[in-house]
Amino acid sequence: MTTTSPDTAPARAAASAKGAARREKILRGVIAIIGRDGYRQQSLRELAKALEMEAQHVLYYFASREDLLRSVIELWDKDSLATPDFAPEFAQGTGPSLDLYVAAVRRSSAAPGMSYLYLSFAADAVVPTHPGHDFIRARQARVRRDLAEAIRAEQAAGMIAPNIDPLRAARQLSALSNGLQLQALLDPDGADCDPAAEVAAAVARLRGGAQ
Amino acid sequence: MTTTSPDTAPARAAASAKGAARREKILRGVIAIIGRDGYRQQSLRELAKALEMEAQHVLYYFASREDLLRSVIELWDKDSLATPDFAPEFAQGTGPSLDLYVAAVRRSSAAPGMSYLYLSFAADAVVPTHPGHDFIRARQARVRRDLAEAIRAEQAAGMIAPNIDPLRAARQLSALSNGLQLQALLDPDGADCDPAAEVAAAVARLRGGAQ
DNA sequence: GTCTATAGACCGATAGAC
DNA sequence: GTCTATCGGTCTATAGAC
Numbered sequence: 111m112t113t114t115s116p117d118t119a120p121a122r123a124a125a126s127a128k129g130a131a132r133r134e135k136i137l138r139g140v141i142a143i144i145g146r147d148g149y150r151q152q153s154l155r156e157l158a159k160a161l162e163m164e165a166q167h168v169l170y171y172f173a174s175r176e177d178l179l180r181s182v183i184e185l186w187d188k189d190s191l192a193t194p195d196f197a198p199e200f201a202q203g204t205g206p207s208l209d210l211y212v213a214a215v216r217r218s219s220a221a222p223g224m225s226y227l228y229l230s231f232a233a234d235a236v237v238p239t240h241p242g243h244d245f246i247r248a249r250q251a252r253v254r255r256d257l258a259e260a261i262r263a264e265q266a267a268g269m270i271a272p273n274i275d276p277l278r279a280a281r282q283l284s285a286l287s288n289g290l291q292l293q294a295l296l297d298p299d300g301a302d303c304d305p306a307a308e309v310a311a312a313v314a315r316l317r318g319g320a321q
Numbered sequence: 322m323t324t325t326s327p328d329t330a331p332a333r334a335a336a337s338a339k340g341a342a343r344r345e346k347i348l349r350g351v352i353a354i355i356g357r358d359g360y361r362q363q364s365l366r367e368l369a370k371a372l373e374m375e376a377q378h379v380l381y382y383f384a385s386r387e388d389l390l391r392s393v394i395e396l397w398d399k400d401s402l403a404t405p406d407f408a409p410e411f412a413q414g415t416g417p418s419l420d421l422y423v424a425a426v427r428r429s430s431a432a433p434g435m436s437y438l439y440l441s442f443a444a445d446a447v448v449p450t451h452p453g454h455d456f457i458r459a460r461q462a463r464v465r466r467d468l469a470e471a472i473r474a475e476q477a478a479g480m481i482a483p484n485i486d487p488l489r490a491a492r493q494l495s496a497l498s499n500g501l502q503l504q505a506l507l508d509p510d511g512a513d514c515d516p517a518a519e520v521a522a523a524v525a526r527l528r529g530g531a532q
Numbered sequence: 533g534t535c536t537a538t539a540g541a542c543c544g545a546t547a548g549a550c
Numbered sequence: 551g552t553c554t555a556t557c558g559g560t561c562t563a564t565a566g567a568c
Contacts, residue, residue, distance in 0.1 A: 150448050167535060226447055233444040236437055236506045237361050247507050282519055285500025293496055295447045296458050308493055
């Protein structure tokens with residue numbers, strides 16, 4: 111007995127090599143648009159117009175607007191890990207580190223459009239029936255897990271006090287950066303709110319030994 | 322030369338005594354609904370149905386769905402300050418304090434529906450053209466200002482090291498609690514994420530003297 | 533396999549009868 | 551002050567052209 115795949119149009123499109131290429135081209139197009147114009151809760155039609163194609167064409171490759179945005183976030187994540195100047199240690203398989211996390215926050219702050227897309231998507235996905243609910247939960251959990259691992263590694267190296275609970279500290283770091291990014295997005299021009307600097311200060315505090 | 326008010330239907334409704342009472346009844350109804358069913362991005366029609374009235378009737382008292390939700394948040398804020406067991410010092414005019422803030426976070430966590438409404442509204446209001454943009458910015462700024470004031474007071478009392486920048490610490494505390502509340506909302510049942518406890522720990526750390 | 537055109541259900545909001 | 555009708559907009563789904 112073979113279980114058949116859903117066989118929706120987007121699934122078929124992703125199956126073929128040409129379809130996969132077209133898919134990625136759309137995703138990179140959306141990232142470029144958001145980088146240029148910012149994310150403003152654009153409708154599927156607006157995004158498609160900026161891509162110079164029909165909305166229904168986009169829906170041939172993606173099941174829905176939310177599926178498109180989720181895929182955009184996924185590609186952005188993948189790109190972040192693949193960018194050598196951003197995460198050389200990752201490329202070399204050294205594993206997560208707190209300094210890399212600060213760099214990730216900095217990179218994220220430099221792309222407020224993508225940063226806002228993520229925040230907005232995460233807020234919508236709080237509703238359990240939201241199609242991206244599991245995705246966002248898994249991503250947030252992964253960040254916390256990576257951070258906890260990095261903290262444990264620094265504890266083993268004697269850089270962080272051993273009495274600190276890695277998971278709780280990880281939870282606080284990721285919450286801090288999420289909250290700071292919201293503040294930065296709301297501030298006029300983020301003049302006096304630098305999320306990466308604040309997270310770096312929090313990491314320094316952690317290393318400083320204070321519980 | 323007298324400047325006339327906009328004279329929209331909601332403005333007229335708010336002007337009369339009976340209108341103001343009806344308005345507040347609607348707001349308390351929405352708060353009750355959110356407390357009972359949670360906030361799930363309900364449409365104006367859904368909210369109206371739960372209120373057992375027509376959506377258009379609600380729009381007679383509020384300019385838009387967003388105006389309604391903004392007013393709900395405002396009333397919730399006012400109620401929080403007026404609840405004696407929550408903020409006795411506020412009632413007595415003692416001014417903000419860090420312990421009060423922790424209590425506010427705890428109260429907020431106990432009402433996840435309202436907590437989510439606020440987060441979702443804030444995320445939407447990041448877009449500068451959003452009708453609630455100025456409101457959310459002002460509210461966030463007020464929280465930071467109050468926290469900074471509380472920190473300064475504790476510095477004057479020798480409870481917090483004087484070398485700490487009150488505004489930066491305030492920014493971090495408010496960001497931390499916002500981020501933790503998002504985590505708590507996304508977690509299955511917030512089993513191992515207690516925003517109030519984490520914020521309390523951060524306050525203790527601040528008093529502990531670590532920069 | 534790729535793309536387009538159309539139709540349906542829902543949304544927020546408005547206009548006007550009563 | 552309260553209703554009904556309706557507008558233009560959104561996303562989604564389907565049928566069919568190329």
